[in-house]
Amino acid sequence: GLYKITLTYKLASGDISASYDYTVECTQESSLPTEMYAIGNDFGNWVWDAESVVTMNAVHSHPGAFWAIRYMTTATEFKFCAKKEWNGDFCTLGTNTGFETPGNNKVAADGMYIIYVDLKGDFVTVAPAKVYGMGDVYGGWDKGVEANLFALEGQTLTSTTPAAGNIRMYAAAPVEGVDWWQMEFNLYDGKIVYRSAGDDQPAVPVTAGQKVTLDFNSESGSIE
Secondary structure, eight states: OEEEEEEEEOOOOSOGGGSEEEEEEEEEOOOOOSOOEEEETTTBTTOTTSTTSEEOEEOTTOTTEEEEEEEEOTTOOEEEESSSSSSSOBSOOSEEESOBOSSSBBOSSOEEEEEEEETTTTEEEEEEOOEEEEBGGGTBSOTTOGGGBOEEETTEEEEEOSSOEEOEEEEOOSSSSOOGGGGEEEEETTEEEEOTTSOOOOOOEEOTTOEEEEETTTTEEEEO
């Protein structure tokens, strides 16, 4: 929301933190939703309480922005809603790229895609998904390194760990202004767990030469 912060200073010596009082007043609460879902013939078969309805992930520090990765075919149809109900559902926003809307949204070719919805920015973007390894296991902390890109294998994404250490992974945003850790995730007990708006995730140690497999459609994976 929007806040009015008032600092009242007093002429006093000593630590500056002891020389003022402050008040904080919320003048306008945010209307942006904190949840977003994708539904379709492959995502719950248009039934809101189905387990395969896609719960999209919040983009850390970007209110109103959400993302998800799914393998989709040209027969896949989908749309969105901030609640699991047919009230406020939508296919498009002000700007829409990477998909067609002949009724419901569809992609032009089979493949692994990232779906990115930004209500504050008023756009929907669908693009080929790019997932990278990050950190000591992958040789450093530079994002977008081509050698660290996961490869498409069937309907999964895979990578072989080049070194031992604590593995970190992230999805590259198809828009500017989003850092890698704001779309980070990891594997725990065979399940993909997203950082979303949370703090650093618990460490996941690996050894060199292990194969990492990510199946986003089932939100599962393995490190073997």
